[in-house]
Amino acid sequence: MAHKLDIHSDELDSRARDVLREIVIQHVSTGEAVSSRSLSKSGRFNLSPASLRNVMADLEDLGYLQHPHTSAGRVPTDRGYRFFIDYLMHSRSLPRHDREVIDEEVSHTTEIDEVLHLASRLLSRLSDQVGLVFMPTLLQFAIRSMDFVLVAENKIMCVIVGTNGVVVNKIVETRLVFARDELDKISRFISIEFAGLTLDAIRRRLIRMTEEERALHDRMLQRTIALGIEAVNDVTPVEHDLYVEGAESILSKPEFSDAVSLRKTFLALQEKEKLIDIMNSCLAEDGLQILIGGESDFTQIHNFGIVARSYGSHNSRLGIVGIIGPMRMEYARMAPLVNYLGRALSRKIEEEREQP
Amino acid sequence: MAHKLDIHSDELDSRARDVLREIVIQHVSTGEAVSSRSLSKSGRFNLSPASLRNVMADLEDLGYLQHPHTSAGRVPTDRGYRFFIDYLMHSRSLPRHDREVIDEEVSHTTEIDEVLHLASRLLSRLSDQVGLVFMPTLLQFAIRSMDFVLVAENKIMCVIVGTNGVVVNKIVETRLVFARDELDKISRFISIEFAGLTLDAIRRRLIRMTEEERALHDRMLQRTIALGIEAVNDVTPVEHDLYVEGAESILSKPEFSDAVSLRKTFLALQEKEKLIDIMNSCLAEDGLQILIGGESDFTQIHNFGIVARSYGSHNSRLGIVGIIGPMRMEYARMAPLVNYLGRALSRKIEEEREQP
DNA sequence: TTTAGCACTCAGAGGCCGAGAGTGCTAAGG
DNA sequence: CCTTAGCACTCTCGGCCTCTGAGTGCTAAA
Numbered sequence: 106m107a108h109k110l111d112i113h114s115d116e117l118d119s120r121a122r123d124v125l126r127e128i129v130i131q132h133v134s135t136g137e138a139v140s141s142r143s144l145s146k147s148g149r150f151n152l153s154p155a156s157l158r159n160v161m162a163d164l165e166d167l168g169y170l171q172h173p174h175t176s177a178g179r180v181p182t183d184r185g186y187r188f189f190i191d192y193l194m195h196s197r198s199l200p201r202h203d204r205e206v207i208d209e210e211v212s213h214t215t216e217i218d219e220v221l222h223l224a225s226r227l228l229s230r231l232s233d234q235v236g237l238v239f240m241p242t243l244l245q246f247a248i249r250s251m252d253f254v255l256v257a258e259n260k261i262m263c264v265i266v267g268t269n270g271v272v273v274n275k276i277v278e279t280r281l282v283f284a285r286d287e288l289d290k291i292s293r294f295i296s297i298e299f300a301g302l303t304l305d306a307i308r309r310r311l312i313r314m315t316e317e318e319r320a321l322h323d324r325m326l327q328r329t330i331a332l333g334i335e336a337v338n339d340v341t342p343v344e345h346d347l348y349v350e351g352a353e354s355i356l357s358k359p360e361f362s363d364a365v366s367l368r369k370t371f372l373a374l375q376e377k378e379k380l381i382d383i384m385n386s387c388l389a390e391d392g393l394q395i396l397i398g399g400e401s402d403f404t405q406i407h408n409f410g411i412v413a414r415s416y417g418s419h420n421s422r423l424g425i426v427g428i429i430g431p432m433r434m435e436y437a438r439m440a441p442l443v444n445y446l447g448r449a450l451s452r453k454i455e456e457e458r459e460q461p
Numbered sequence: 462m463a464h465k466l467d468i469h470s471d472e473l474d475s476r477a478r479d480v481l482r483e484i485v486i487q488h489v490s491t492g493e494a495v496s497s498r499s500l501s502k503s504g505r506f507n508l509s510p511a512s513l514r515n516v517m518a519d520l521e522d523l524g525y526l527q528h529p530h531t532s533a534g535r536v537p538t539d540r541g542y543r544f545f546i547d548y549l550m551h552s553r554s555l556p557r558h559d560r561e562v563i564d565e566e567v568s569h570t571t572e573i574d575e576v577l578h579l580a581s582r583l584l585s586r587l588s589d590q591v592g593l594v595f596m597p598t599l600l601q602f603a604i605r606s607m608d609f610v611l612v613a614e615n616k617i618m619c620v621i622v623g624t625n626g627v628v629v630n631k632i633v634e635t636r637l638v639f640a641r642d643e644l645d646k647i648s649r650f651i652s653i654e655f656a657g658l659t660l661d662a663i664r665r666r667l668i669r670m671t672e673e674e675r676a677l678h679d680r681m682l683q684r685t686i687a688l689g690i691e692a693v694n695d696v697t698p699v700e701h702d703l704y705v706e707g708a709e710s711i712l713s714k715p716e717f718s719d720a721v722s723l724r725k726t727f728l729a730l731q732e733k734e735k736l737i738d739i740m741n742s743c744l745a746e747d748g749l750q751i752l753i754g755g756e757s758d759f760t761q762i763h764n765f766g767i768v769a770r771s772y773g774s775h776n777s778r779l780g781i782v783g784i785i786g787p788m789r790m791e792y793a794r795m796a797p798l799v800n801y802l803g804r805a806l807s808r809k810i811e812e813e814r815e816q817p
Numbered sequence: 818t819t820t821a822g823c824a825c826t827c828a829g830a831g832g833c834c835g836a837g838a839g840t841g842c843t844a845a846g847g
Numbered sequence: 848c849c850t851t852a853g854c855a856c857t858c859t860c861g862g863c864c865t866c867t868g869a870g871t872g873c874t875a876a877a
Contacts, residue, residue: 140839153851158840176839176858216632252610254620256628262620264610264630272612274620274630276572289645352731356724364720368712371727375708496870509820514871531826532870 112184114192116167123150124160125169126193129181133433136359138178183399183432186410190395190436199441203231211449217271222348224426224450229351232439234430235374237413238348239384240271241424247303250296253288253332261288263336268301277335281328291329308337347377347384360408360431373405384425387413391422393444398432408432412439414447418455426450468540470548472523479506480516481525482549485537489789492715494534539755539788542766546751546792555797559587567805573627578704580782580806585707588795590786591730593769594704595740596627597780603659606652609644609688617644619692624657633691637684647685664693703733703740716764716787729761740781743769747778749800754788764788768795770803774811782806 117125127149131139141154141161150157161179164170169185181189207227214220221238228236247268254262256276261283264274283291299307311333320326352374361367373379383403387394396411406429413427426447428439473481483505487495497510497517506513517535520526525541537545563583570576577594584592603624610618612632617639621629639647655663667689676682708730717723729735739759743750752767762785769783782803784795 138839142839154839155841155851155853156849159850162841172840174839174858175841175856176837178839215634249613250611254608254610255606256620256622257605262628262630264612264618264620266612272618272632274618276628278571285649293641353728356727362720364718364723367720367723367727371712371723372709494870498870510870511820511822511872512818515819518872528871530828530870531872532828532868534870 112188112191117164117169117188121160121164122193124157125164125181125185126189128161128164128170128179129185129189129193132180133435136433138173138180140178143178183397186397186432186436187400190397194437194440196437196440199445203442204445206231207446207449211453217454220450220453221424222350224446225348225350228426228428228443228446229354231442232428232430233351233354234428234434234439235352235355236348236350237380237384237411237425237427237429238350239381239388239425240346240348241385241388247301248307249300250292251299251333251336252292252296253283253336255283255285255288258282261332261336265304265336275336277332279332279335281331283328283332287325287328290325291332294329295333304337308334311337347381349374349377349380355430358431360433366408369405373409376405379403379405383411384413384427387411387425387427388415388422391415393440393447395436395440410434410436412436412443414443416447416450416454418451423451423454468544468547473520473525473544477516477520478549480513481520481537481541482545484517484520484526484535485541485545485549488536489791492789494529494536496534499534539753542753542788542792543756546753550793550796552793552796555801559798560801562587563802563805567809573810576806576809577780578706580802581704581706584782584784584799584802585710587798588784588786589707589710590784590790590795591708591711592704592706593736593740593767593781593783593785594706595737595744595781596702596704597741597744603657604663605656606648607655607689607692608648608652609639609692611639611641611644614638617688617692621660621692631692633688635688635691637687639684639688643681643684646681647688650685651689660693664690667693703737705730705733705736711786714787716789722764725761729765732761735759735761739767740769740783743767743781743783744771744778747771749796749803751792751796766790766792768792768799770799772803772806772810774807779807779810 124144127144127147128139131143131147141157144150144157144161145152145154161170164185165172165179168182169188170179171182172179210223210227211220214223221240225236225238228234228238230236249266249268251266252264254264256262259278259280259282261277261279262274263277264272266272299310302310311330314320314326314330320330355361355370355374356367361370383396383401383406387396393412393414396406396413398407398409398411408431409429410432411427411429413425415422415425417423427443430439480500483500483503484495487499487503497513500506500513500517501508501510517526520541521528521535525538525544526535527538528535566579566583567576570579577596581592581594584590584594586592605622605624607622608620610620612618615634615636615638617633617635619631619633621631623629655666658666667686670676670682670686676686711717711726711730712723717726739752739757739762743752749768749770752762752769754763754765754767764787765785766788767783767785769781771778771781773779783799786795
């Protein structure tokens with residue numbers, strides 16, 4: 106990960122680490138810049154403000170802290186947060202109450218879309234940030250069935266069900282004309298023939314089939330292949346695959362009280378394509394990830410923080426859950442929350458997949 | 462309409478009307494309060510500022526204008542805008558360029574969802590406001606076909622196609638277990654039996670059928686009815702039915718430059734349910750409608766204006782297209798735009814319905 | 818009925834001041 | 848050598864004042 110390259114845990118001695126930790130904690134909880142005096146008064150150090158100031162000055166030189174202006178206290182930089190997250194934070198386990206809420210609500214929902222939507226609402230509610238849940242298409246996942254429904258003479262709706270229970274539908278326009286009976290047959294054929302393969306594999310296989318001998322003579326098979334290829338092409342993620350919930354909660358944060366950052370926030374949350382990009386980039390990595398705004402290439406989220414994690418089964422990552430909020434947020438609280446929800450979601454999907 | 466009750470076109474003499482018109486026009490174009498001096502300099506009146514001040518004072522007494530403070534000019538009130546819109550505005554016809562853009566782009570799209578999405582983008586782009594397109598469920602419209610697809614053992618996806626080309630799908634959970642073959646038969650049966658009826662009518666008919674003699678003996682029919690009723694129940698409008706496009710354009714308007722109104726705007730556009738309510742209330746009326754924020758019951762949109770119009774065929778209103786922006790907007794330009802787009806959309810849908 | 822003239826009001830910008838918060842540095846003390 | 852008290856310095860913020868420009872309302876004359 107690029108952002109970690111230049112940070113080493115041994116760059117700071119024990120005292121500096123303690124000070125940095127305390128500054129992050131205080132700043133996160135109050136929202137104000139932290140002064141040497143308030144640090145000293147915190148009781149965690151038996152040092153005078155003056156001594157602490159020395160440490161703080163060092164931390165500033167190393168790029169972990171910054172000064173809004175001369176007579177303000179210090180505020181953590183991106184780098185400061187990063188160090189805190191990587192080396193200083195001890196994330197508590199999720200409060201019992203939150204766990205219960207999650208388990209309870211998740212167990213009452215079955216439809217996968219609803220579960221995802223619920224997840225985003227839960228994240229938002231329990232974190233008081235914006236909840237994000239992303240469900241990419243099932244291109245990389247195996248399908249269970251594929252059905253074709255006549256919608257108009259030259260339009261056919263293709264309903265693809267993944268082994269993970271996700272349902273995608275897509276309307277295919279075709280020059281060929283199909284009758285209902287024929288579509289039923291094709292549906293059955295494809296579902297039997299290709300169940301368990303990924304869309305990608307199906308596409309390759311279909312293309313290979315066009316050259317096989319039997320396809321040359323079997324008109325029905327030709328038509329099946331033609332339709333199948335159409336259906337499998339371009340199953341792209343749509344806006345709808347991203348659930349963004351609780352935008353209002355972010356508005357009340359003091360960092361967004363001025364018009365300018367409010368506008369930026371508005372735009373950032375509006376541009377779902379960009380958010381999808383970000384989520385997709387998270388999908389590449391395993392486990393819990395914390396993104397500090399400035400580190401990422403996505404300038405839209407410059408002063409945001411994202412805590413995200415993939416969900417899905419052991420070896421296939423299905424999608425991403427996470428929260429987005431101001432950089433100043435309680436990462437130690439968010440981390441277990443996102444983690445727990447990700448696991449709950451994975452479990453849920455696993456169940457749904459096995460049980461029916 | 463409640464808001465018109467207390468406004469009569471003859472309440473103002475010719476001079477007052479001219480002054481009110483000019484004030485609205487100037488205020489809309491500059492965004493500033495209009496002073497007697499700038500009115501006089503406009504050249505449209507051969508009167509001194511002093512005389513105009515008298516007229517303005519009268520207009521203020523009657524509630525058409527207001528004073529932000531003593532030494533500001535005058536600004537139209539809700540009532541002022543309403544009078545302007547009802548009696549003073551001559552809406553120009555839509556510029557040729559805009560018409561061409563609309564015709565061009567609409568003709569290149571066929572899928573109904575895409576057409577609607579396109580429409581909202583076009584509205585936003587051409588108006589520089591927020592474009593809204595609302596497509597309620599097809600509950601009140603006739604269906605062309607209804608197909609059932611097995612998604613999991615106890616889950617069936619129901620794909621309903623309206624005669625208007627709208628496709629809705631819904632997942633039905635059922636205790637009964639259906640095989641693919643059976644579902645195919647049921648699909649065929651229902652589509653033939655009920656084509657041309659509205660969902661409402663279908664529901665009523667299904668319920669009546671449960672008591673008919675043949676249903677008592679025909680197990681297959683019983684199952685068909687059970688499934689059908691499930692499918693027809695609760696086809697509710699979803700968030701997705703509302704396209705809101707171009708939120709960013711509204712952010713640059715000077716009236717939303719401060720944090721407070723920015724936040725309100727954000728929330729108003731976020732709450733899609735409320736927007737759907739508003740759109741639905743527009744659906745009740747025919748022709749072009751202009752809503753001035755303060756008049757409506759929806760306090761969220763207090764200082765917004767909405768220009769909207771239903772689209773659809775001669776006797777069935779399918780949905781609503783419109784724009785929403787600050788109250789201060791060029792209604793005379795918006796009206797023909799929304800109108801034209803509404804007509805284009807109706808035509809398009811009509812075509813699609815007949816042709817296939 | 819119109820208009821010139823004038824007094825009056827008010828918002829907004831700019832400048833000034835004092836209070837408060839914090840820092841950096843230095844020098845003395847353990 | 849580390850710690851700390853002391854002090855000068857810097858900067859923000861809020862209050863207060865003033866000045867200016869814009870615009871009005873009213874009155875009296877044309």
